Amino acid sequence: xxxxxxxxxxxxxxxxxxxxxxxxxxxxxxxxxxxxxxxxxxxxxxxxxxxxxxxxxxxxxxxxxxxxxxxxxxxxxxxxxxxxxxxxxxxxxxxxxxxxxxxxxxxxxxxxxxxxxxxxxxxxxxxxxxxxxxxxxxxxxxxxxxxxxxxxxxxxxxxxxxxxxxxxxxxxxxxxxxxxxxxxxxxxxxxxxxxxxxxxxxxxxxxxxxxxxxxxxxxxxxxxxxxxxxxxxxxxxxxxxxxxxxxxxxxxxxxxxxxxxxxxxxxxxxxxxxxxxxxxxxxxxxxxxxxxxxxxxxxxxxxxxxxxxxxxxxxxxx
Amino acid sequence: xxxxxxxxxxxxxxxxxxxxxxxxxxxxxxxxxxxxxxxxxxxxxxxxxxxxxxxxxxxxxxxxxxxxxxxxxxxxxxxxxxxxxxxxxxxxxxxxxxxxxxxxxxxxxxxxxxxxxxxxxxxxxxxxxxxxxxxxxxxxxxxxxxxxxxxxxxxxxxxxxxxxxxxxxxxxxxxxxxxxxxxxxxxxxxxxxxxxxxxxxxxxxxxxxxxxxxxxxxxxxxxxxxxxxxxxxxxxxxxxxxxxxxxxxxxxxxxxxxx
Ligand SMILES: Cc1cc2nc3c(=O)[nH]c(=O)nc-3n(C[C@H](O)[C@H](O)[C@H](O)COP(=O)(O)OP(=O)(O)OC[C@H]3O[C@@H](n4cnc5c(N)ncnc54)[C@H](O)[C@@H]3O)c2cc1C
Ligand SMILES: Nc1ncnc2c1ncn2[C@@H]1O[C@H](COP(=O)(O)O)[C@@H](O)[C@H]1O
Numbered sequence: 001x002x003x004x005x006x007x008x009x010x011x012x013x014x015x016x017x018x019x020x021x022x023x024x025x026x027x028x029x030x031x032x033x034x035x036x037x038x039x040x041x042x043x044x045x046x047x048x049x050x051x052x053x054x055x056x057x058x059x060x061x062x063x064x065x066x067x068x069x070x071x072x073x074x075x076x077x078x079x080x081x082x083x084x085x086x087x088x089x090x091x092x093x094x095x096x097x098x099x100x101x102x103x104x105x106x107x108x109x110x111x112x113x114x115x116x117x118x119x120x121x122x123x124x125x126x127x128x129x130x131x132x133x134x135x136x137x138x139x140x141x142x143x144x145x146x147x148x149x150x151x152x153x154x155x156x157x158x159x160x161x162x163x164x165x166x167x168x169x170x171x172x173x174x175x176x177x178x179x180x181x182x183x184x185x186x187x188x189x190x191x192x193x194x195x196x197x198x199x200x201x202x203x204x205x206x207x208x209x210x211x212x213x214x215x216x217x218x219x220x221x222x223x224x225x226x227x228x229x230x231x232x233x234x235x236x237x238x239x240x241x242x243x244x245x246x247x248x249x250x251x252x253x254x255x256x257x258x259x260x261x262x263x264x265x266x267x268x269x270x271x272x273x274x275x276x277x278x279x280x281x282x283x284x285x286x287x288x289x290x291x292x293x294x295x296x297x298x299x300x301x302x303x304x305x306x307x308x309x310x311x312x313x314x315x316x317x318x
Numbered sequence: 319x320x321x322x323x324x325x326x327x328x329x330x331x332x333x334x335x336x337x338x339x340x341x342x343x344x345x346x347x348x349x350x351x352x353x354x355x356x357x358x359x360x361x362x363x364x365x366x367x368x369x370x371x372x373x374x375x376x377x378x379x380x381x382x383x384x385x386x387x388x389x390x391x392x393x394x395x396x397x398x399x400x401x402x403x404x405x406x407x408x409x410x411x412x413x414x415x416x417x418x419x420x421x422x423x424x425x426x427x428x429x430x431x432x433x434x435x436x437x438x439x440x441x442x443x444x445x446x447x448x449x450x451x452x453x454x455x456x457x458x459x460x461x462x463x464x465x466x467x468x469x470x471x472x473x474x475x476x477x478x479x480x481x482x483x484x485x486x487x488x489x490x491x492x493x494x495x496x497x498x499x500x501x502x503x504x505x506x507x508x509x510x511x512x513x514x515x516x517x518x519x520x521x522x523x524x525x526x527x528x529x530x531x532x533x534x535x536x537x538x539x540x541x542x543x544x545x546x547x548x549x550x551x552x553x554x555x556x557x558x559x560x561x562x563x564x565x566x567x568x569x570x571x572x573x574x575x576x577x
Contacts, residue, residue: 011480070476070485071448071458095479096436096444096461103445106414107452112539113413115443125543131335131440136546137342143414143539179457180487188481195479201576225576243498244477249331249439250355250497258576268332275551279574281567287558294551297570301559309564314577317568 002088004030006055007037007078007101009093013045017198018093020157022150023053027160029122030088033057034164035081037074039067047164054160061169070180071097075104077171082109087145089120094149095197102149111144116253118154118276120146132249132268133275152197153255188244196228196245201258204230204247204274205240208263208284208303212240217307218262224314230254230274232264248273263303266291283307319373319467319489321364322427323397324420324434324446326354327381327388331439342542343410344440346384353388356435358395359495362502364433365396367467374398376427380408380419386518393513394505400516401427405523410535413441417449419533422526424454430470432492436461447494457487463498 004026009016019034026032034055036043043060050058061077078101082090090105092098094116106113119127124146128137141147196202203225205218215229222229231241233248247254249272259277264270266282266289274280275294282295283303292298299306329335329349336345364375377392377400379385389400403423411419424432437444444460451458457472459465463482464475472491476483477498505513523530531537557566571577 070483071460072451075448075452096477099444100448100458100460103413103417103443103448104452106445106539107417107449110414110539113445114540115441115445129548130337130545132331134335134548135337136548137337138543138545140541140543141539142541176455179491180459180485182483182485184484185478186481186483197479225571244479244481258571258574272331279576280551281570283563283567287556292556293553295556296554297567298554298556299559299563299567300556301563305561306559306563306567309562310567311564313565313568314571317572317577 001031003033003057003085005033005035005081005087005090007035007090007092007098008046008050009095009098010042010046015046015049016093017157018095018150018152020053021152021155022091022093023050023055024157025120025150025155026091027054029120031056033059033087035059035061035078037061037066037077039064043166047166051162051164052159053157054162055164056162058164058166059169060166061171063171065173065178066171068182069178070182071100072104072177072180073171073173075101075108076173076177077169078105079108080171081169089146089148092149094151098149102147106147109144111147112141113147114139114141115149116151117148118151120148129276132272151253151255188242193222194226194228196230196252197254199228199254200256201225201227202230202247202254202256203227203260203262204232204264205235205262206232206264207234207238209235209240215241217304221260221307221311224311232270261291262307264291265289266294319367319371319431320429321367321373321375322378322424322429322432323357323360323364323375324432325357325361325377325379325388325392326438327351327379327385328354328438328440335440337542337545341410342545346382351384351388353391354435354438356437356495356497358502359497359499360433360435361392361395361397362500363465363495366500371467376401378420378423378427379403380416389518390513391505393516394510395503396509398516400518402518402520403526404520407523407530407534410538411533412538412540413443413445413449414539415533415537417446417453419523419526419528420446421450421453422528423521424450426526430489432456434492434494436494436496447492451492457491459485459487459491460494462493462495465493465495465499
């Protein structure tokens with residue numbers, strides 16, 4: 001069976017959920033082989049988890065140069081690996097960096113690339129969701145191998161134990177791979193909450209929340225549900241919540257099991273980032289708010305009453 | 319400093335957008351076509367650099383006839399001129415092909431700096447800046463929320479999932495920007511009038527030395543097989559809060575096993 005390369009995304013020694021989803025997808029296409037691209041020592045702590053989800057091999061392309069330069073060295077390492085192992089497909093997370101690696105790889109290999117893929121069939125047919133979640137597109141790479149970026153939360157990861165061997169990959173970088181130098185990485189406080197794009201529950205607040213302080217009622221409900229906190233653009237533009245948490249066309253795309261929109265009207269650009277959520281719940285005082293058109297359950301009322309009461313009720317039932 | 323700004327015309331994301339039934343391409347005829355939102359931030363950033371350091375700002379667009387309207391609109395914000403790549407053979411071009419054409423056009427302009435949007439609202443690819451950097455051998459500083467220029471040295475704050483990274487490079491480089499970087503200006507009346515007289519050079523594939531079979535339908539490396547509208551979500555249950563709305567909400571969450 002041909003190998004399917006899965007580019008690993010990790011953070012602080014932990015494999016990101018999208019990687020487990022891609023390994024699950026890869027198993028339906030061939031033999032999953034995980035590819036770790038990073039500083040020396042990145043791969044070792046990830047191997048067990050990658051094995052749990054079926055990686056039969058872990059390619060470790062590790063060097064300080066990969067870590068110190070933006071994107072380009074990763075694409076070079078990956079291109080060398082693709083040429084060496086001729087995989088059946090290459091799966092990369094549909095994240096900012098994932099898409100960027102994919103773009104470079106496409107040029108290097110003169111290979112088509114498809115982004116934001118939610119399904120990939122064994123014959124290479126990809127399913128993409130376009131235009132704010134309103135359109136489903138079936139597409140295919142016609143030149144080269146299926147090179148796709150997979151949207152986080154498009155499928156449920158399922159374990160299938162394998163015991164991967166670790167294979168070091170020597171990387172020969174070109175001078176043009178080392179033009180952009182990363183001099184600093186800053187993690188901005190995100191606390192203990194799950195990553196927005198990975199969370200199975202997201203509670204988002206909009207302009208209706210009315211102030212930064214008042215976002216505490218959103219955070220309180222989120223914490224009771226083990227959820228991530230999101231925000232509409234009106235809320236981030238007004239400085240109620242940091243921009244990194246914006247959901248929508250110009251923010252993050254989320255696809256959780258449950259999305260709770262609080263004080264959000266449901267503009268088309270907001271929907272673009274949350275429309276594919278499994279279940280949608282809305283709280284809004286305006287019964288005509290468009291968000292109710294897509295909500296499975298809606299409460300028409302003042303969020304300042306409804307949300308704290310809901311939090312209180314969850315506490316009571318524990 | 320010589321700056322090229324990449325501007326793509328896209329169908330307005332605030333209205334319904336469709337793919338065409340016949341060839342699966344974006345239906346531009348029925349859409350309200352506008353400048354890709356992130357590209358307005360790219361234009362603004364270029365103009366601010368020009369104000370601080372001098373030089374020249376050129377808009378570059380690849381797109382059909384109607385993209386000319388967006389070019390004029392871009393010019394009304396202040397750039398000096400534009401290049402419009404237009405050719406019938408470009409119909410059906412995918413991202414890989416677009417990067418070939420834009421790279422050829424950029425080479426000809428030989429800028430110090432290319433500024434683009436971080437992503438387009440129709441494709442949402444986020445692939446173009448790195449594709450171009452790969453082809454041109456430029457440094458790529460992408461996803462910027464802040465850009466500082468000192469001589470030929472560029473420093474960018476790049477937005478990441480976790481926070482941000484500081485990334486530096488020397489020109490020639492391509493920088494892509496998010497909407498957090500600045501607040502784009504509105505064109506003034508004077509700007510709109512002046513834009514009418516600014517030079518817009520049209521270039522064909524032959525002018526750029528790109529073979530027609532490398533782009534368009536012939537050269538595409540991907541194909542759309544079919545498309546359909548996602549069934550619209552239907553409204554579910556809606557309750558009016560009369561004092562127990564929060565409890566009703568938790569009842570629902572509990573019936574769906576979320577609590
Ligand atoms: C190119 C472009 C890109 C965009 N990208 C995004 C994006 O990525 N994400 C995004 O979110 N938006 C985006 N927008 C903006 C979008 O069009 C809307 O303006 C925005 O989503 C509105 O945010 P909102 O729903 O919080 O605010 P509003 O539309 O003002 O809605 C606030 C809602 O809160 C309700 N409310 C007020 N007070 C209360 C209360 N006490 N109790 C209960 N309900 C209350 C109101 O009834 C109203 O429905 C974009 C726009 C453009 C043009
Ligand atoms: N046809 C085009 N003409 C000019 N610029 C483009 C074109 N396509 C993409 N771009 C630029 O590349 C950026 C990223 O596009 P994308 O990779 O499609 O998300 C856009 O914001 C534009 O600045």
